[in-house]
Amino acid sequence: xxxxxxxxxxxxxxxxxxxxxxxxxxxxxxxxxxxxxxxxxxxxxxxxxxxxxxxxxxxxxxxxxxxxxxxxxxxxxxxxxxxxxxxxxxxxxxxxxxxxxxxxxxxxxxxxxxxxxxxxxxxxxxxxxxxxxxxxxxxxxxxxxxxxxxxxxxxxxxxxxxxxxxxxxxxxxxxxxxxxxxxxxxxxxxxxxxxxxxxxxxxxxxxxxxxxxxxxxxxxxxxxxxxxxxxxxxxxxxxxxxxxxxxxxxxxxxxxxxxxxxxxxxxxxxxxxxxxxxxxxxxxxxxxxxxxxxxxxxxxxxxxxxxxxxxxxxxxxxxxxx
Amino acid sequence: xxxxxxxxxxxxxxxxxxxxxxxxxxxxxxxxxxxxxxxxxxxxxxxxxxxxxxxxxxxxxxxxxxxxxxxxxxxxxxxxxxxxxxxxxxxxxxxxxxxxxxxxxxxxxxxxxxxxxxxxxxxxxxxxxxxxxxxxxxxxxxxxxxxxxxxxxxxxxxxxxxxxxxxxxxxxxxxxxxxxxxxxxxxxxxxxxxxxxxxxxxxxxxxxxx
Numbered sequence: 001x002x003x004x005x006x007x008x009x010x011x012x013x014x015x016x017x018x019x020x021x022x023x024x025x026x027x028x029x030x031x032x033x034x035x036x037x038x039x040x041x042x043x044x045x046x047x048x049x050x051x052x053x054x055x056x057x058x059x060x061x062x063x064x065x066x067x068x069x070x071x072x073x074x075x076x077x078x079x080x081x082x083x084x085x086x087x088x089x090x091x092x093x094x095x096x097x098x099x100x101x102x103x104x105x106x107x108x109x110x111x112x113x114x115x116x117x118x119x120x121x122x123x124x125x126x127x128x129x130x131x132x133x134x135x136x137x138x139x140x141x142x143x144x145x146x147x148x149x150x151x152x153x154x155x156x157x158x159x160x161x162x163x164x165x166x167x168x169x170x171x172x173x174x175x176x177x178x179x180x181x182x183x184x185x186x187x188x189x190x191x192x193x194x195x196x197x198x199x200x201x202x203x204x205x206x207x208x209x210x211x212x213x214x215x216x217x218x219x220x221x222x223x224x225x226x227x228x229x230x231x232x233x234x235x236x237x238x239x240x241x242x243x244x245x246x247x248x249x250x251x252x253x254x255x256x257x258x259x260x261x262x263x264x265x266x267x268x269x270x271x272x273x274x275x276x277x278x279x280x281x282x283x284x285x286x287x288x289x290x291x292x293x294x295x296x297x298x299x300x301x302x303x304x305x306x307x308x309x310x311x312x313x314x315x316x317x318x319x320x321x322x
Numbered sequence: 323x324x325x326x327x328x329x330x331x332x333x334x335x336x337x338x339x340x341x342x343x344x345x346x347x348x349x350x351x352x353x354x355x356x357x358x359x360x361x362x363x364x365x366x367x368x369x370x371x372x373x374x375x376x377x378x379x380x381x382x383x384x385x386x387x388x389x390x391x392x393x394x395x396x397x398x399x400x401x402x403x404x405x406x407x408x409x410x411x412x413x414x415x416x417x418x419x420x421x422x423x424x425x426x427x428x429x430x431x432x433x434x435x436x437x438x439x440x441x442x443x444x445x446x447x448x449x450x451x452x453x454x455x456x457x458x459x460x461x462x463x464x465x466x467x468x469x470x471x472x473x474x475x476x477x478x479x480x481x482x483x484x485x486x487x488x489x490x491x492x493x494x495x496x497x498x499x500x501x502x503x504x505x506x507x508x509x510x511x512x513x514x515x516x517x518x519x520x521x522x523x524x525x526x527x528x529x530x531x532x
Contacts, residue, residue: 074365086497088364141366186499259496278440278493280432288365291358296429 052216057128057148063206064132065304070143072214074288079221080137081240082189083172083179090181095220098178098241103225109169109246112160119225122155123211130215131208131229136270136303138234142284147229148212153203156245161199165247168202170195170228170239188259195239196252196266197230198312206231206308209242232305234268265322269313270303274322336400343404347411350378351418368426375422376446379415380486380504382408387483387511394518406460409479413457416450446489449482456482480515483508 050072081091084098103119128148136142156168174192176182182191201207208229211218218224223240230237236256246252256264263277272282281299289295302309313321329335354374357363363370386408393401424430436443456476458464465472487508491501 070365078365082496086495088366141369181497184497184499186502187497189496278442280436283429283431285366285368289368291367291371291426294368294426294429 050214050216052212052219054216055125055128055148055212057130057212057215060129060131064130064146065134065144066132067134067144069132070145070287075143075145075213076219076222078287080139080235081181081221081223082187083181083191083193083241084221085181091221092219094180095224097180098173098175098220098224100220100225100241103243105226105242106244107159107246108244109248110162110165111247112162113158122226123150127154128211133206133208133229133231134303135229135231135235135238136284136299138236138264138268138276138281140279140281140284140299141289142286142297142299142303144286146214147208147210148215149208149210149229151205152207152209152228153205155209156202159245159247161247164249166199167248167251168197168199169244169246169248169252170197170242171244171246172239173241173243189255190258192243193239193255194252194258195228195237195254197237198251199247200312201230201309204309204312206305232270232302232309234270236264237268267313267318267321269301269309269318269322270299271301271318271322272299273301274319330398330400336403339400340404340407344407344411347382347408350374350381350415368422372419372422372426375415375419376490379412379419380490382412382415383479383483383486384504384507384511386412387479391511391514410457410460413453416453420447420450442489442492445485445492449485449489452478452482452485480512483511 077092078088079091080088081095084091084094104116105119105122106116108114127150129150130146130148132144132146134142134144161168172193173179174182176191181187197207208231210223210227210229211225213219213222218227220241223238223242226242227240228238228242237254251266254264254266256268257266270281275281283296284299286295286297300306354363354371358367358371386405389401389405389408393399424433428436437447438444456479459468459472459475468475487501487505490504491498494501
């Protein structure tokens with residue numbers, strides 16, 4: 001028997017093609033751009049019955065790739081978010097059990113303005129940018145996603161990091177009541193999910209905090225309401241549903257590094273020259289990947305963002321610091 | 323076995339059982355094909371297909387190994403009548419799994435490096451290679467030709483099931499619940515055989531020598 005689950009975000013297949021309308025919106029935006037000093041108006045996406053509140057944003061073409069977007073349906077139903085299960089479709093099915101409003105972020109460590117902040121107080125919607133980034137998963141597949149959010153650097157500076165703050169540490173919500181994956185007895189993950197960046201990586205102009213995608217608020221399975229996007233690193237660095245930011249002097253231990261340090265390093269820069277012990281990283285399947293057209297492509301060092309980030313790793317042996 | 327036993331031991335019943343088992347063994351493939359047509363395989367269908375075929379092969383291998391214990395516990399010979407068929411279905415799915423891996427995951431690139439460097443691939447590939455002689459010698463004429471050696475050869479299936487499980491377990495990333503559940507099944511299936519062979523040896527020792 002063929003059972004089809006239809007969660008709230010799913011669209012009947014004959015309903016709309018969100019990315020097509022979305023693309024229209026983009027061309028609409030280009031013309032609007034000239035007229036209205038760079039601020040795009042909420043446009044044609046209104047016609048689509050895509051869930052989530054619409055988020056107006058400034059397009060940043062110079063920070064964006066012009067590659068073909070991964071369709072909306074794939075971006076929101078093919079996820080790694082082990083808090084909701086290890087299957088790719090588990091997050092889309094179960095992330096609705098998480099409540100994202102109200103949401104607070106605790107900021108502490110070596111900074112001048114620690115505290116617990118309401119999410120609304122951290123964000124200024126008038127400053128939302130849209131950036132289209134490649135996302136390369138460590139599992140050798142990739143997507144192209146239009147994110148909406150704010151540069152990480154700008155937000156971090158508001159907390160006035162001290163000079164001793166050499167690293168930034170992030171934590172995902174830990175709430176087994178809402179996150180069924182955290183209730184699994186056999187999980188080897190020591191919750192909460194933890195990630196971190198060197199402060200200069202965090203301050204790089206590419207590092208981004210996303211609150212939306214495809215012109216709308218983030219669906220829960222994509223890390224609502226606030227997630228990191230560091231496009232030159234493997235996807236697992238882009239931590240989802242962030243509740244804590246800490247500035248610290250010592251390098252944080254990150255979740256995957258704790259589970260399998262021989263497989264996942266702190267840096268986790270996309271690098272075709274350094275294989276994962278269990279598979280090659282030389283190539284990737286750009287999704288959606290068809291059966292007859294597998295859509296293979298060569299993986300590029302730093303996921304193609306070398307120009308912006310390779311200086312961060314000058315003199316470092318990337319085979320050792322993978 | 324009384325009335326039920328009398329019915330079950332009719333040739334027609336065993337034949338019906340064979341048809342039912344064959345039908346069930348085709349189900350994983352049928353489900354895959356239906357999902358393929360209905361595009362229910364998601365944006366990375368090659369990965370899904372490879373995984374599903376591998377799991378089908380592993381489950382069929384476990385089912386094959388469960389038949390002898392089932393025969394001993396229930397006394398019904400029907401279980402043994404489907405053993406060769408399930409063994410061959412295991413091989414069939416293993417072939418498809420390997421081909422899917424080569425085509426969809428490797429794209430026929432890096433084959434040599436993959437099959438020599440990656441431990442979980444080596445375990446899986448070894449299991450597959452060891453299945454080949456079992457499939458080849460599954461015919462009646464081969465059984466006759468090999469005589470007593472046939473049984474010895476086919477005992478390699480115990481190594482195969484362990485290799486297959488290791489192949490599966492080494493792919494776990496963070497949640498090992500499913501792998502452990504399969505591990506328990508493998509252990510039970512092997513443990514009953516260890517017990518039988520002990521009982522058999524003890525019985526031989528205890529019997530008056532000729």
